Every structure is written in C-alpha cells, then in structure tokens.
Amino acid sequence: MSGWRRAGRMATPVLAVVGVFVLWDLTVRVFDVKPYLVPSPASTFQAIADDWEILRPYTWTTVTETVLGFVLGAVVGFVLAVLMSRWSLVQRVVYPLLVGSQAIPIVAIGFPLVILLGYGLRPKVSIVAFIVFFPVVVNVLDGLANVDRDLLNLAKVMSGRPWRVFLLIELPATVTPLFSALKLGATYAVTGAVLGEWIATTTRGLGNYLLVQNSRLNTDAVYGAVLLLTAIGVSGFLLVLALERLATPWRSRSTARRWRRPTPAGSDVAGPSSEPSVAVTGPVSEDGARGEGDRS
Amino acid sequence: MAPAKLVAERITHRFADTLALHDASLEIPAGAFVSIVGPSGSGKSTLFNVLSGLLEPTSGRVLIDGSEVTGETGHVGYMLQKDLLVPWRTVVGNVVLGAALTRGATDRDEAEARGLAERYGLAGFQDHYPHALSGGMRQRVALMRTLAVHADVLLLDEPFGALDSQTRLEMQQWLLEVWDELDRTVLFVTHDVDEAIFLADRVLVMSPRPGRIAAEIDVSIPRPRRLETLTSPAFMALKRQLLDLLYGQGAA
Numbered sequence: 001m002s003g004w005r006r007a008g009r010m011a012t013p014v015l016a017v018v019g020v021f022v023l024w025d026l027t028v029r030v031f032d033v034k035p036y037l038v039p040s041p042a043s044t045f046q047a048i049a050d051d052w053e054i055l056r057p058y059t060w061t062t063v064t065e066t067v068l069g070f071v072l073g074a075v076v077g078f079v080l081a082v083l084m085s086r087w088s089l090v091q092r093v094v095y096p097l098l099v100g101s102q103a104i105p106i107v108a109i110g111f112p113l114v115i116l117l118g119y120g121l122r123p124k125v126s127i128v129a130f131i132v133f134f135p136v137v138v139n140v141l142d143g144l145a146n147v148d149r150d151l152l153n154l155a156k157v158m159s160g161r162p163w164r165v166f167l168l169i170e171l172p173a174t175v176t177p178l179f180s181a182l183k184l185g186a187t188y189a190v191t192g193a194v195l196g197e198w199i200a201t202t203t204r205g206l207g208n209y210l211l212v213q214n215s216r217l218n219t220d221a222v223y224g225a226v227l228l229l230t231a232i233g234v235s236g237f238l239l240v241l242a243l244e245r246l247a248t249p250w251r252s253r254s255t256a257r258r259w260r261r262p263t264p265a266g267s268d269v270a271g272p273s274s275e276p277s278v279a280v281t282g283p284v285s286e287d288g289a290r291g292e293g294d295r296s
Numbered sequence: 297m298a299p300a301k302l303v304a305e306r307i308t309h310r311f312a313d314t315l316a317l318h319d320a321s322l323e324i325p326a327g328a329f330v331s332i333v334g335p336s337g338s339g340k341s342t343l344f345n346v347l348s349g350l351l352e353p354t355s356g357r358v359l360i361d362g363s364e365v366t367g368e369t370g371h372v373g374y375m376l377q378k379d380l381l382v383p384w385r386t387v388v389g390n391v392v393l394g395a396a397l398t399r400g401a402t403d404r405d406e407a408e409a410r411g412l413a414e415r416y417g418l419a420g421f422q423d424h425y426p427h428a429l430s431g432g433m434r435q436r437v438a439l440m441r442t443l444a445v446h447a448d449v450l451l452l453d454e455p456f457g458a459l460d461s462q463t464r465l466e467m468q469q470w471l472l473e474v475w476d477e478l479d480r481t482v483l484f485v486t487h488d489v490d491e492a493i494f495l496a497d498r499v500l501v502m503s504p505r506p507g508r509i510a511a512e513i514d515v516s517i518p519r520p521r522r523l524e525t526l527t528s529p530a531f532m533a534l535k536r537q538l539l540d541l542l543y544g545q546g547a548a
Contacts, residue, residue, distance in 0.1 A: 148378075150376060150378055151380045151382070153350055156369050157348045157349065157350060157370070157372070157374040158369070158370065158374075158393070158397050158398065159369050159370030159397075159398055160397030160398060161397065161398060164397045164398070164400075165397055168382075168393075169382060169397075172382075172384045248384070249425075250383050250384045250425040250426075250427065254424055254425060254427070255386070256386045256389075256423045256424075256425065
C-alpha cells in the first residue's frame, strides 16, 4: 500500500509535465496555430533530433558554464558568509557592498566582464557565480545567526573548544538554509549562462544557438533550445534536491544510516545487559559511598 | 555530615540597574539532592548561570570541592527546560556531545552512551534522531548528555517544566533512580512545590528579587520514595510549610 502511495507521489510531477505537453499539442492542433508562431511538441523534438550533432556540444558547453559558475558562486558565497559571521568588521564592510552588487543589472555588468575576461568560459562562469552567490550568502548568514543561544551557552558550560563548536553546531545549522539557496541558484544559474552567451556571442552554447535560430525564424529550433535549457535547470534542481536528502538525513529519516552510526550496536564495551560498569559511572564510582549518610 | 561539594559565598549580581542576586549563599553536601524553589524573577536562573560559570558575578565566590571556580566553565553538568538536543546528531551523538566538543568523542564514549541509553529507557533508540523521540525521551537524552560529562555536580534548571504531568511524574521517579545509582550532587530548580519536596533531601527557598536563600527545609521523608509519598502526612506537612514560606501565611 505504502509502496503504491510512494509510486503515486513520484508519478505526480511526471504526469504534470506530460500534461503540459499534451495541452501544448492540443492547443496547436485545435486552434491551428502556424508552425512558425508556435511549433508542435513533435516538431520541436524533431528539430532537436535533426540538429543533435550541433546541439550536443552546445548543450555540453552551457552545462559546463552553468555547473562551474554554480559551484564557484556557492563556494564563494559560503566562505564569505562564514567570514562575515566570524568577524563583524568583515560583515559591516562587505554586506553593503554585496547588496549594492545585486542592484547592478546583471545584463549591464556582463559587458565590462567580457572586456575584462575575454570571450571564453570565464565571463560566463563569472556571471553565473554572480547570480548564485548572493542568496547563498544571505541564507548561510541567517543560518549562522539563528543558532540557538542556549545551545551555544550549553556548549560553553561543557567547555567546548570554539572550532569544535563551530564545526559540530554552527556549521551544520547552515545546511538547511544553504540548500534553500542552492535550489534557487540551480534554476537561476542557467539564466546566467545564457545571458553570458548572449553578451559574448562567439561561444558555441545553447544561448548562442538560440540567438542564431531566432534570427533565422527557425521557431521549432528556438523551442528546442528552450526545452534543452529547461531540462538543464530542472536536472540541476533535482540534483540539488537529491544532495539535500543525502546531506540532511535527520529531516527525512528517524534513524541514522547504518554507515553513519558511530559504534555498531552489540559490539560495544558496555554491552546492553552489562552491570553498572566503570564506563558508565566513570571517575565518580571510585568513592561510590560518598554522601550516603546525607540522604533521607 | 558529608563535606560540602558545592559552595556559593555571598553571590551578588547586578544587571545594569537591576539587582538580581544579593548575598545568595548555599552549601551543598556531596551526593545530596537539593531543590530550589522561588517566585519567578527571584534570580534562580541567574544563580545557575553563576554556578555553571557562564556568568561572572558582580561579587561572591563559587567553590567546588573547596577550590574556587568562579566564572570558570567545565566544572558542572547543566540541563535546561529546553532539551537543546542537536537535531543532526543521533541519541548517541547527543549523549557524547560534551566529549565531542572538547576532545572528540572516542569509541569508548560512544559505547558508554549506548550503555546509558540501554539502561535508562532508550534501548533500541540509540541511532534515532531527536525528532523521532517523544518529549519525555528527549529529556532523558538531555539528562544522559549531562551525566556523560562526568561532572560530580549537576545543575538541573526546571528540566521537566515542559512535560505533561504524567510524563513528569515518570521522569521524577526515573531521575531518582538514576541519581541513586550514579551518586551525583544535584541542584534542581523548579516551580513545582510537589516536585521540589518529592525529589530532594533539602529544599531551598529563594526570596523575590534581589534573590537570596531565604529559608531551608530538610526533607526527612525516607527513600525510596514512591507515588504514595506524594499523599503522605509528612509530605503534606512539608508542603504546607513550603507554601507558607513562598506565599505567606494566608495562602496555604
């Protein structure tokens, strides 16, 4: 029963996508839309298939730009956020600059970037990173600021070492907000790559292909490119989603995965049915009778 | 009379223009279970923050085993009403948190944590994440985490305050059982007069702000204490005495 329910849950989004294609096809047929205005799904897929020899390397280029920029933006954003939370001076200096940087229209900053970095991979990766890093900074910073004060106090009472507290308590608290930012980033990143290709038009990527086919009024090829770009964005999102499930098992599971468990049950020193062992009572047990006269 | 384990000498603490504690002194014998009751705002939590070393008092000294530890952390186990379990650590991971934050948890620490969980009502839940546990189980884990730091003195600040009354009763009996076996010195803050008497050898009553220890009552009800203890004449007499002290003659 639960297997069916699970299968049903997985099938729903797939059915939704299929539904969109069916609706698209019906609209084109029923209203007899001209193929140069809106091609049918079939002719769009045909266009992709016809041009596949060109599209495959182009898609690869765009994917490379997207992934590199995404990773670069995420890493830079994360490191910046950690530095900002550690040193408030860094935060006071950097934060307003970051906010200012996001006010610059991304299209406008593209041209100076191309002048600076040339027509290769670098300006595209930079633009993607520029889009991705900001939500990462903001979310990770929020995550670090929202760590429970009482928990940090408890760590202090335990005489926790600052870097251990940071690694074991503060850093893991950023994982959930980090992934919220990465999910946004995964979908925006493709936009950045396409923008980069439009500005530095010599790149053999999907953005460039889109421009060329559009100027030739090859509507079905344009739609094909759009479909491929969408597929890249959706795949990125799904990949991030899968990584999130792996990285935050405590949100979806009630027990730790077997390989993550510290000591396998049953093979331990103080076994399940052991007597009150030395390990349990520790140093206190040495004078266990202490204070006995004081009770009751 | 056992030697004093924990001593607070004339602790005074001032926040900006509020005097939270004024000459609060106490002396807890080794192995004793002492409750502290008092009206809200009487500085119970401030006192605990001073005793745990989180807060440096304006004046006064804290001694453990005769040596001064004023403003120093790492000498006591501390537990709050909020369980403060780390969501991404399993039960075992949470119990060994003290070791993990200081020197790194060893296999031995983890084996000990498994043993504690096994013995004290969490058998089979060692690898569970906190979100999969009930409120009572979470507080058990929090207490085990406090025990696992091997401090002789445990400061428990309303640890059962957020639990429903039935779970709370179970937890009180469980705590007595643990205390009886592990022989630690416990200082237990509560709002609940019944809870204070039921658990303790002695109840300290704090005055309204500025807080100090206004009275001490010895609880000479024999152990082990059971549910019937709660309705025994000796218990009732102590309860009346305590309510008098807290709310004045008219209220009891």
